[in-house]
Amino acid sequence: MAEEGDKALIVFDYIYHAMRAKHVLDKAGFKIKEVAPPVEYRTGCDLAIEVGTADVDAAEAILEENKVIILDILFMPKGTNLVPVFLTKLIKTWDYGDYMMVRCGNMKITYRKEDGVIVNLSGGG
């Protein structure tokens, strides 16, 4: 039987599925956390979703229902400390006058201030 506080890690092949999983589980009211999986559990995608073990079956069912492809579900040893992903720490803005560039890590989005239209994207490598 799962103990209070035990965690499971839902891992994915591709970032597309990881991001969709976050959206689906958030919307369904699950308490989740986006984390960097530990080295030994790294796969093609380095964004994973941490859920309480009591929620695993329900989370898996709702992801399947929404056609989100899960690579695996890992039950983490007690005390495993996963690194939360705080992308907001990596955000910085540049003012170009009529335009604003927002950089998050190595991704850049530039938009026109007048109407908010995105005019350039960079750093998708």
Added chain:
Amino acid sequence: MLVIAGTIPIDGMPLTQGPYIYQKDKVTIGDYVLEGKYVTLGTAAMASAASVTCQALGIDRPHLVTYGDTGMGDGTVKILEYLAAEVANMKPDVLTLHYLLPTKEPFIKLVEAVDAVQPRPFFIADAGALLNAKAIGLAKKFDLFTPDPGELSFIADAEAPHPAYVQHFIFEVDDKEIPKLSAQAYANGDAPKYLLIKAAVDHVVVDGKVVGEIKEPLVPALEAIGGTGDTITGVVSAFISSGMDPQEACLKAAQVNRYMGELAQPTPATQISELIPHIPEAVRKVMST
């Protein structure tokens, strides 16, 4: 022959390979034609820059190997498998890998196949290929990486599993961070002999040491325009394929990109497709100085 490999995000595009010929608003890859916005999408931006540079230098156009991949990774695997099987027959003098999604076994097989080719091609990686090479510990199998500061932060961090999880991220490029991180990456075995770092001040690094900085002309809007890093990689690939010394090729490619910007007088809303037509004139300017 310069061979470029990478994905283009077009759903349903089959494995496509052949000489890459750029004309404004249209490119051909063998018999395959791309038009309009697709001319500079994904790896096409880099290949277009390489193609016009090759033409300006009077050498053969690059050969592109590509596959439509909208982020699911299937195109990446097809490209890597094809190249691993064919690279010995293609005999490239320069092989540049570009937009590829993370994958391990097919990537290792390609690197092993390239290692077996005689004479060994000059091996370049940018973007996803660069990140993947570092992530699986194969940076030293390459000759040149062309990172931006974000990618440099990743290769300098031996423990980072992903570019978003680096311990130290460069926001402001100064004269201390790039030399420090370049030396760190090289010492960790996560950088090849040559690095061309694309930033507000471009840096050329050889064996972990900065050997050149390119600051002028400064065109601030270039930083906001998607694809301006891709064009440097295309230009340097073409220069090295022409027989130019790699260090000189890195210095000259960074200058070409800046002159391209100066000639186009861009705003932050300018598209990379509006810049590429200025490359031939920028190449002539750099080659004549």
